[in-house]
Amino acid sequence: MKYDILLFDADNTILDFDKAEEQALKWAFRDMGLEFTRKKLAVYRQKNIEQWRLFEQGKQTKEEVLSNRFIETFKALRLPAEDAERTGELYEHYLMQGFDVIPHAEEVLTELQKHCRLYLVSNGVLAIQNSRMKGSGMDKYFIARFVSEEIGCPKPQKRYFDHCFKRMGNPDRSKVLMIGDSLTSDIQGGVNADVDTCWFNPNHCENSSSLHPTFEIDDLRQLLKIVF
Numbered sequence: 001m002k003y004d005i006l007l008f009d010a011d012n013t014i015l016d017f018d019k020a021e022e023q024a025l026k027w028a029f030r031d032m033g034l035e036f037t038r039k040k041l042a043v044y045r046q047k048n049i050e051q052w053r054l055f056e057q058g059k060q061t062k063e064e065v066l067s068n069r070f071i072e073t074f075k076a077l078r079l080p081a082e083d084a085e086r087t088g089e090l091y092e093h094y095l096m097q098g099f100d101v102i103p104h105a106e107e108v109l110t111e112l113q114k115h116c117r118l119y120l121v122s123n124g125v126l127a128i129q130n131s132r133m134k135g136s137g138m139d140k141y142f143i144a145r146f147v148s149e150e151i152g153c154p155k156p157q158k159r160y161f162d163h164c165f166k167r168m169g170n171p172d173r174s175k176v177l178m179i180g181d182s183l184t185s186d187i188q189g190g191v192n193a194d195v196d197t198c199w200f201n202p203n204h205c206e207n208s209s210s211l212h213p214t215f216e217i218d219d220l221r222q223l224l225k226i227v228f
Helices: 017-031 038-056 062-077 081-095 105-113 126-136 158-168 183-193 220-227
Strands: 005-008 117-122 144-147 176-180 196-200 215-217
Touching: 017 038, 017 081, 038 062, 038 183, 062 081, 081 126, 105 117, 105 220, 117 126, 117 158, 126 144, 144 158, 158 183, 176 183, 176 220, 183 196, 196 220, 215 220
Parallel strands: 005 117, 005 176, 117 144, 176 196, 196 215
Antiparallel strands: none
């Protein structure tokens, strides 16, 4: 067996974040008496990605991300600025109820758990991640969860992974595989941590970065052939 330890990202790798995100935003807009459209969802997603990129680069705090993503969305959509904060609060409340799982995640984790040590590594909001992992039943597969909010620095920083490995007992990094859907967070993080990487790319997005994942898959079941 090539790998003893598998590090999994949570959102859009184990949990279906896109579905949870759309549902939460739709319900938050409904409660605020605002019309929800696909265009508004697209604008929010773009602003959200921009803010998380700044967080990954250490240019702003997680609290600033959570606030600024709605401020910037409302500004771009020309919605009432005074509604941005409350909409964000409602969104986070509903996001906690997003329990949908990526196809085949449970069967793959069930098999991998028999042979490997599984850990979750995430930049998500701690309370939201805890709620969604527990509600989906996915928490039972992982020995521990390392959330940047608790560690004090984000993926993909080397310091984040050094903390994780110290908590794991400083394992042989040649036996570790990082799995995730984000090139900038998961794959760059794996590179910074000096471990092999697996890019989960079910939508066949183009890799226009300078990063070269060790593996690329579009179905979680393909992990079994990589690990065993």
